[in-house]
Amino acid sequence: MSTSKHSTDSHEETPPCRPRIGDPLGRALMIHGGFRHERQFPLYIERDDGLIIEIDIGAFLQDEADWAERYRWALSRSTGRVLDIGGGAGQHALALQQRGLSVLVTDTSQGALEVCAVRGIEHTALVSIDETPKALSTYTFETILLLGQNVGLLATPDKAISILRSFRDLATPETRILCDTVEPLAMCAFSKPYVQRNLEAGRYPGQARYRLRWRDLGTEWFDYIYLTYEELKLLADESGWVIADTYHEGAAYCATLELRNEREKSRAGTAATRTRSRQVIS
Ligand SMILES: C[S@@+](CC[C@H](N)C(=O)[O-])C[C@H]1O[C@@H](n2cnc3c(N)ncnc32)[C@H](O)[C@@H]1O
Numbered sequence: 001m002s003t004s005k006h007s008t009d010s011h012e013e014t015p016p017c018r019p020r021i022g023d024p025l026g027r028a029l030m031i032h033g034g035f036r037h038e039r040q041f042p043l044y045i046e047r048d049d050g051l052i053i054e055i056d057i058g059a060f061l062q063d064e065a066d067w068a069e070r071y072r073w074a075l076s077r078s079t080g081r082v083l084d085i086g087g088g089a090g091q092h093a094l095a096l097q098q099r100g101l102s103v104l105v106t107d108t109s110q111g112a113l114e115v116c117a118v119r120g121i122e123h124t125a126l127v128s129i130d131e132t133p134k135a136l137s138t139y140t141f142e143t144i145l146l147l148g149q150n151v152g153l154l155a156t157p158d159k160a161i162s163i164l165r166s167f168r169d170l171a172t173p174e175t176r177i178l179c180d181t182v183e184p185l186a187m188c189a190f191s192k193p194y195v196q197r198n199l200e201a202g203r204y205p206g207q208a209r210y211r212l213r214w215r216d217l218g219t220e221w222f223d224y225i226y227l228t229y230e231e232l233k234l235l236a237d238e239s240g241w242v243i244a245d246t247y248h249e250g251a252a253y254c255a256t257l258e259l260r261n262e263r264e265k266s267r268a269g270t271a272a273t274r275t276r277s278r279q280v281i282s
Contacts, residue, residue, distance in 0.1 A: 019218025026111015048209040070254035080142025090116035133166040151181035155223040164239035173265035177257040184226040186251035
């Protein structure tokens with residue numbers, strides 16, 4: 001039997017490995033982009049079952065030539081005023097801006113938006129996806145982007161319906177939502193037990209809870225979702241949208257959502273007329 005005070009104390013004094021809540025992604029992006037001169041550390045995403053995966057920060061700052069084909073497909077379908085939700089370091093926004101479109105990037109990472117500004121993105125706003133229609137109630141957009149698998153930001157099936165419904169307030173009759181995700185049932189072998197637990201608990205297979213970590217910084221835990229084509233179709237239908245077409249690329253796919261019918265389009269037309277006189281973004 002050990003009576004060592006040292007071993008007991010050192011165990012008790014070890015602080016819990018809780019991250020300091022901050023902006024891990026923003027910090028990592030600023031260093032990676034050369035906008036902050038500090039030592040870089042890996043950026044991790046941690047799932048609530050303990051799985052930890054390193055995120056490739058370079059993937060946020062790719063040139064168009066390096067993008068997966070579905071992003072080129074999505075951008076070729078982008079017109080008018082564009083809202084890039086969860087736009088990160090602005091790689092898609094920048095390409096559209098260079099084509100002469102007016103783009104507003106929103107994100108919850110202050111650092112990511114600072115990187116956007118340094119890279120020349122003209123319009124940015126620090127706002128969460130669920131607050132966006134309220135925060136931007138004086139605007140309408142012809143294109144709403146949820147790229148980089150940002151379907152995930154819809155978080156849960158219930159939240160997805162409420163967020164997609166609220167996007168109708170930002171819409172004109174012609175608005176398209178361009179969004180991408182990965183088929184959850186095609187996820188890596190090590191995620192199969194997690195997917196199985198979701199199914200057994202009556203959740204969608206692709207529901208997950210994550211947090212980001214960079215050195216001692218972390219985000220709060222957040223809900224995230226990967227949707228099958230059928231699930232996205234169902235949730236879109238519940239919220240006034242319809243899948244107009246898709247581009248499949250392995251297990252990933254990009255979808256175009258349009259307003260479901262003439263009633264939704266006419267509602268959007270009325271809202272667009274109301275807001276047009278208040279537009280700030282040309
Ligand atoms: C996977 S990245 C995609 C970034 C970008 N769309 C791209 O493809 O390069 C997800 C982005 O969403 C942002 N984000 C996370 N939660 C969000 C929320 N609730 N509302 C808006 N943006 C959010 C993150 O900060 C991050 O920049």
